[in-house]
Amino acid sequence: MGKARANTIVANTIVPIAGEDEGDSRLPSRLRKWGSEAHLSSAVARLEALLADRGFERMPWLAVAMLAGIGIWFALPGPGEWLIALGLCGLPAGLALIAMRGDDRALLRNAAVAVPLMIAAGIVLIWARSALIGTEPVAGPRVAVVEALVLEREEQPARDRVRLIVATRDPLDARPIRARLNVPEEMDDPRLTAGAQFRAKLRLIPPQRAAVPGxxxxxxxxxxxxxxxxxxxxxxPAITREGGGIAGWRSRLAEHVREQVGRFSGTASAAIAATLITGDRGAIPDSDGQAMRDAGLAHMLSISGLHVGAIVAIAWLVVVRVGALFPWLALRVRLPLAAAGTGALAGIAYTLLTGAALPTVRACLAALLVVGALALGRQALSLRLIALAAMGVMLFWPEAVIGPSFQLSFAAVIAIVAFHNSRFVAWLRGKRGEGRGEGRLERLLHAGLLLFLTGLVVEAALTPLVLFHFQRSGVYGSLANVIAIPLMTGLTLPVLIGGLVFDAVGWGAPFWWAGAKSLDLIIALAHGTSSLPGAVLQLPQIALWAVLACVAGGLWLALWSGRLRLWGLAPLAIGLPALFLARPADLLIEQSGRNAALLAPDGRLYLLRNSTSFSAEAMVEAMGKGAQYGVEPFAEFPEWPGARCNGVFCQFEAEGRVLLVAQRPAEVPYGAMVAACARADIVIASRRLPADCQPAMLKADSSLLARRGGLAVDLSNGTTRAVRPQGDRHGW
Known part of the structure; x- marks a missing residue:
């Protein structure tokens, strides 16, 4: 009786609350609505708890958001789209402020506001940078006699030339401009150093766009x-005033280093020694430079975090070790603070000595942050510190984000820190701690294993980016770096610096000898590693979305911890197969129309002109054939099966499309030109073709190529990509 009454009370209570009678059909929908709201509230609560538990993992995502904003600015075509993007960033931030007012959602609200605002900050930063410092190119080719002031000089003996950055005036409108000049070896004058003025006849052209898309x-x-x-x-050139200053002193220093190391070794070791001391890379032979890249040792040829960090570490250790030998000094001076100051000064001095190139400045800033953290007793390397360094770089040089130097540097450091903060490394160190009686050999083996595993992680992190930018990547880099990194940081750099110091008293020869022999070993290691079977992974150009998926997955794996990071495997599962399934374009047309590349179904590559020009190299690499370039000649268009060429026209069929190359269209009568175009699907010409020349698919003449740049054509589906997308309104 009591149970039945209770049921009646519950039923009578539900109906008044619902506002309906027992037969109302809307009651289940109301209950579902309440259930969905409960689920939503539960999801928000779980998300809020997740953010609260990961206080040290939230901040790096702000740097990722700023980076995304900069990338969005480069991807969108012009100001209208940039303003729309800014509005779309403000919309979720405003909605979050309105909808999430309670303190129980403070973290979620802050994230919903901060992330879009950091994306907007990235867009604004790069937009402002482009508007403030973007330099309008000259309107067209110029040939004139001008006065010029040398600003920078780069020795490039491996290419039989010198490269100068000069300040002069546009011969047409007399506006001040800066230009980059290539000076052949036979025209060079050693007095053409920074600060020198000269008068000469120059040929100036606008800076060239990419030869092919990507x-x-x-x-x-x-x-x-x-x-x-x-x-x-x-x-x-006629020198009107001689230069001097630090740039000329750096050139003389580079020559001195090459001369001293060259006494005990070959050209390559001497050139790399000069690179390590002064940042001058122009003397490195192409074959040795390529071997270093294929062996995964290219980072040793550019002054980066490895070199700056080694210099700072050497200065730090010298101060700490020497200071510890004198108890009265160690008791009166805070040696870690003194070592930090000395290391910072050494890093700054090395950056200035090597020319203060942008990548070196970035490495120096990062090193200074690490030194500052050590001086304050904080963790030397953390993802928050890396994010802070990246945001500092983006604040001053936002355009660096799309370059390989920024991407590879920060990807490597993020991979190293994330790996060493992982549970696996903690377990490995714990196992080592359990064996406290291990000898020196065991410690060396443990350190070698950790270095090898770190190299594997770094190679895995860098490979998608390296393939995207260069279409080739070394496979055995982790093995080579196990030997090369300790050798470079522990022997080569210290003895080269010792050679400079002891040259002042005439005792530098032993140091130069040791440096030369260590560099010989590194070069031999590079050639040995790059010549192993399968040492180089060569791919055609990779789609941007594929590498972005890999980057997103890698960042998710690195910046989160625990099981949450496993969600990063999802984008990697999409991006990695896309990398290795990438197929090249069937036809590439470079921006002048004077050269093109065509891929046959059997994988053989045909060039319109088989030359060693920059555009030919770019096309060959984009086709995924760079490993063969310069080793064996490629076929030319007239050798295509069934091609008909007469010196004026070259016509052939590929993938069911009729291609016509007008090599000398000016010599063809108007009617014959129009008729030939009508029979073709694609026409390629380095000159402007008549308006009545209307091929079925594409007319790639000088008019189109001047507007759109080089083209990549997929013959099977008829799609075309251009260097300059349709509607692009960026300044360059």
Missing amino acids: GYDFARAAWFDGLAASGSLLEQ
């Missing part, structure tokens, strides 16, 4: 570097 875009780099033109000398 290639290196010098015009974009020149826009941010303040270069309005590039060109060459057409006559011997």
